[in-house]
Amino acid sequence: MAKQNTVFKDAYNRCLKLLAETSSLPSEPELGQVLGVSRTTVRAILSRFEEAQLIAWDKRKKNVLRQPRPDDYFPTEETDSLAEIIERSFMRRILAGGAEPGMQINELELAREIGTGTTSVREFLIRFSRFGLIEKRPNSHWILKGFTREFALELTEVREMFELRSAARFVSLPDDHPAWEELREIETLHREMLADIDNRYREFSELDEQFHLLVHKASSNRFIVDFYDIIAIVFHYHYQWNKTNARQRNARALEEHLAYIEALRSHDPAKAEQACRRHLQSARETLLQSIP
Template sequence: MKSDAVFKAAFNDALGIVAAAGAGASVPAETELSQRLGVSRTTVRKVLVTMTERGYLVGEGRNRVVARDVQIDAGFPVEETMAASTQVERQFMEWMLRGDTKPGTLINELELARVFGVGTTGIREFLNRFSRFGLIEKRPNSGWLFKGFTTAFASELFEIREMFEQRSAMALLSLPPTAPIWTRLRAMEREHLDLLRDIDERFHDFSDLDNRFHRLINSAAPNRFIDDFYDIITLIFHYHYQWNKRDERHRNEIAIGEHLDYITAFFTRDPGAIRRACARHLASAQRTMMGSLTPSDQ
């Protein structure tokens, strides 16, 4: 992740801490903030200076206090907090969804680099991650062939997905109320409600929100192997099923409701309710995914 993206992500998380504390509250020490935000003290200092410049903090050192309430839109846009590799992934997924990409489609890395405004190295690294799973095959002259999925492949991946997410959900539940992830989860809840209100015009936007929601849950139990594998999960479960355009708006509306139930379960702090909400949503996603595969994919 680029240092600028690290700073912006830390700034947004720090805003959550400050907002929860409220005007007049003392700001945690740099060491504590470094631990809670998962960044270096150098980055923490940059965050504190920027927050002071923007009028959210006053004072210095251990005497810093929250000067005023934090506005809802005070943070950096989500896109600016992403690593370059994550931005490439997001653009690629959006390209596949909007372009209605089908199995057998040829992918040119030079063309993608031009469309995404990035170097070919980043595109090639991204595609290489998928090639080892047999989803994309390298062809001569900088070309790639998208091969698609089978029900057997999807079924195996669902087993892994459920295991990962149930583990992460319990890890999230164990985090203290002061952890930044709870503020981010509440903000995610607002995004779901906003999208639900405008579902007729914005139902396509659910793909990105779905991806970020599940990644947020999985971030509660960091694991480099799970993070890498989740790129494949994202491609299949958050995009491939949408190639079946039938009832897309209705399906996304149902999924938003399941997410909101899932979020509500987290804030009840009831492990049983969380497990049930997780299992119910993943089972629904599995049915949708299997129903999207054509007979030739079986």
Template sequence: MKTDRVFKRAFNETLDLVSKLEDGGWIPSESTLSAQLNVSRTTVRKILAALSAHGVVTGSAPRRIVATAGAESHRFPEAETIPMAEQVEKRFMEWMLRDNACPGTAINELELARQFGVATTGIREFLNRFQRFGLIEKRPNAGWVFKGFTARFALELFEIREMFEVRSAKAFAALPEDSPLWEQLKALRQKHIALLGELDQRFHDFSDLDSRFHRLITSASPNRFIDSFYDTITLVFHYHYQWNKQDERQRNEIAIREHLTYIEALLRRDTSAVELACRAHLASAKVTLIRSTSGHDKVTKEATQ
């Protein structure tokens, strides 16, 4: 069930938080945890009750403390925290990356179902959703074929992305002070700082953080069409640009620092600085994406005309 997966994901994230505290350290308040984990306070209470039952935390609201930070044995398996549709998407993208899929690559539903350990219906449902991005197509009597990711697609994508995100960033800066999104933003700032400090070992972790950050920004202006569009954004930036591994660490460091500048502008509620930081970051991301496509020189010339 979805609610069960939400609980397990948030439970694991709470374990991550607890692991950074010393025995006897104070647990954040329920409202703070609710904002950081992006779950209801009811779910937070269930998590804290479970941790108390495991002897990980002691005490009661509002003064709970860490009894023991060594609680990894209670962690739920990752597969239990991710919806099946997301698991299939993740495995499919990893398959394309690992096999270096190129235009014309055949996609066999039965073979993928066997490799991923899921039913063919799950694969078929994913491919039917995925084809709206224009990157695969179903050919009569020939199954699915990967069409490839073109530079033209990247340019068209960015025209829409910039329009949506600038709008959302301005809306974020105008949020009331008691909005839970501010706590989530502060939590993401700390994750950026932590990753920057361990970048040599963890630079591959940036793509997840990047997706979470931009989805948080767009959540400030809920819109079903923007949400659907960001499914495409996540697909492209979380997976495709990784195909170009050249200077990955350097690119990720630049992006993290741009995010931090962006975040600081948001926290200051400086609308002009927010727009400037947003556009600067998107411009860098655009260059990165175009470089990962074929025909880079041609597209760069076209984009600057």
């Protein structure tokens, strides 16, 4: 197989949802826009819809014939891109399995285990190497440096420098900057989640990422914003992995975020710095606690 058609399958599934809500589909370019794919893919989807007798398609007319059934959808396993699959497998291995620092990583073995070609694994490792968890020996293997205490400390050190600076920039953003509106929306989400924390605490990870990314973006510095990728991936998998006291930890973090948001709103740099420091410190502690 040369290329997975995951783009097609994922867009197909999303298009099925659109189809469920209307009696006739819009033009090809418009669909492409909405689904974020090219017209080639849109046309492939429409052809398949026609085959499945979901629509009657004649040039500009795309009339819906019937509602989609559950078995019209492609199974979700088939809609993930190869890169996502590799990332998940790899993170599971290094976080859960025997992740001793110094271990060698073998491209071929990884590829076989994941059931994919070496090229994709190799490209993943190259991309992943910027996270500082692995290192390449040219013409030879990769070395796992491990998710160690040092790693966490180095990561949080930089994170704190960057986030403090970003928060300082944030407070001085002009009032008509769209970030303020976004901050307000995020605040609302925080309050909603906190009101129903027992049921919703698992959703915190995503909101956490959204909030901190917004803060980092205020730096207008691509290196600072890009660095947030590293933090996000570490915390993302960290949340999946370490579930002890999750409810309580997340509730506390939500409270801290709210204080932090309020401080940003005050436009007072000193208040913002203080709230930021307080939250970052507890985030750091949480992370460190999870490392043996």
